[in-house]
Amino acid sequence: MAKDDTIENRVYLFDSLASSYISAASELLSSEDEAVRARAMRALADLAYLSCVIADTGHLSPEQVRQRVLGAAEPAPPERDADDRNGKGKKRK
Helix, strand or coil, rough: CCCCHHHHHHHHHHHHHHHHHHHHHHHHCCCCCHHHHHHHHHHHHHHHHHHHHHHHCCCCCCCHHHHHHHCCCCCCCCCCCCCCCCCCCCCCC
């Protein structure tokens, strides 16, 4: 669970980012075109995600945060089954 100060940082950061976005995209958010509104809402959701990532990664370097935001975090090594036999898989009968 995130510490209270991290949650507070998320809220303040999202408030600031969302406020700026809403000011710039108010027409998109109130558009009669459902697809336009949906794109604008996705942008708000992305801002919420960014706020969480940034608030939760104070221990990382700026480059590591950038990679995490872009979804380029290093993948975990694949788990191997005990029956994997050095990558050759199980023998079938």
